Amino acid sequence: MASEFERISSLNAIFGAPPAAVSLGIGDDAAIIDLGALEPHAGHLVWTIDACVEGVHFRREWLGWEDVGWRSLMAAASDLAAMAATPIGVLCAVALPDDVGDEALEAIARGQAAAAASLSTAIVGGNLSRGSELSISTTLLGACGRAVPRTGAQPGDLLILAGPVGLAAAGVRLLQQAVHHDEPDASAAVQAWRRPIARIADGVRLGAIATAQIDISDGLAQDASHIASASRVRIDLDADAIVGSELRAVCDRFGLDALQLALSGGEDYAVLATAASVPEGAMVIGRCSAGEGVWVGGATRVDQLGHDHFRGKP
């Protein structure tokens, strides 16, 4: 097995050159970001950390090592989309058990690097240590003119969704059952879970008009409830609008409950925004009014649906 320094050297080659605003990356005590190199309209930095732990967020038999790296990066990057920010750079801390060797680590790094590159950013540093389980903590720094919090939704605002909900959760169900996931009809759902995409461009586009914004990591019902409670509004969801055609097809084929998955399934990383007006092409899935809670069909309250990492296993 390679030493810590040999491993860092090989990861450095995989991660490549740092983005323009980062003047020093891997190989010193910390990354350096030149404030003068940030885009002129950037008034704020947005900063987040997210963890991906084997046995909690994924099982090794459900995906490849590159998928592990890709997912860990996208899950963290999605918080920037929620705030309408674009990434400046990424740091990650990886704890490696003895049975994850150099080849697996490099595959994880390739997945991270590919995900970062697809968001026009790069990994600029990190930390490697041993651990009894594989865990990847990823922190991203982003820039934006105006960060969009959860607190600004107003009665009368419309609810806009960018990206599918429930599809990744359908993929997990198929992987858990371990019988259908190789069938062609399952691939959209399984791929949605293995290779999620942080919707940075949607976040920035919607953020320009949004009164509140969030990403869907714990499930639409639960994440909408964060906007409802932070903004002190009631949110009504349109059951027909939130079930996308891909979700409908896979659920029909394999006997899953599409509406339940659309409401409670996490890890799709769609972006949910509230706004007084709707940009062309946007998908409206509900509206805000005076009151509290998240409701479907006008009479069913659904705030409590969703995922709590302390309560459920993947």
Added chain:
Amino acid sequence: MASEFERISSLNAIFGAPPAAVSLGIGDDAAIIDLGALEPHAGHLVWTIDACVEGVHFRREWLGWEDVGWRSLMAAASDLAAMAATPIGVLCAVALPDDVGDEALEAIARGQAAAAASLSTAIVGGNLSRGSELSISTTLLGACGRAVPRTGAQPGDLLILAGPVGLAAAGVRLLQQAVHHDEPDASAAVQAWRRPIARIADGVRLGAIATAQIDISDGLAQDASHIASASRVRIDLDADAIVGSELRAVCDRFGLDALQLALSGGEDYAVLATAASVPEGAMVIGRCSAGEGVWVGGATRVDQLGHDHFRGKP
């Protein structure tokens, strides 16, 4: 056991109000930093992540939960001292095994909060998940006028050390032996390991004149070798100067090798700088010349001494 959201609420109370430059902290998707609120002389951001994993970086029986929180934060903050930066804020991702309950988590948070407050900063967000082992990943963002890398040391520069080296490693030896660590003569060493201090003020003060700078996390010999190789110089250390009086006393009392600990003992988080001139009161421990490697007594090369988390257990 409390839910994820109940836990975050109680942690929020422990972590308190965010620093001035942070306009939104715990409770949204990400922390927001107002670039206009940074100090006028700040031209660069410095950004680091560090992990603290049970069984790798500490054993539960060696320290209290507040110490675990304190150490994890200081170890990460020390990288800012290395770069001559002052902290803007802190994020942490904590993975909790089932046998670490709410009281333990809150004690860890109190230790983190106390460490952050002592550095005039605060924890402004993070992530909680389950895990089979306790791990804390900590990321800090700092600001500085000029970040000091490892690459600028010149032949003729003097080596300046701020803080003790070897004392924390002596503390670990006493804790490992589990026989002496409660004796009064052992307390300076045990405390150096349980409650290290990131030397932010020293880092900034030395950084104003330093040609290269680093913090001592893996041992003086190994961290000095990073400067030597990055700057392409030879470094000669003065054996008498690097063994401090506290280290000498505890080693004499308990039969430990003071010079070996001073050279290879990590986790004291002293700051090592190279500079052409020496500020008043600074401790000179060696000098740079043309050549390569780190040497003691002119004839013994010591680069290879030190700690590799993949090779050794704590």
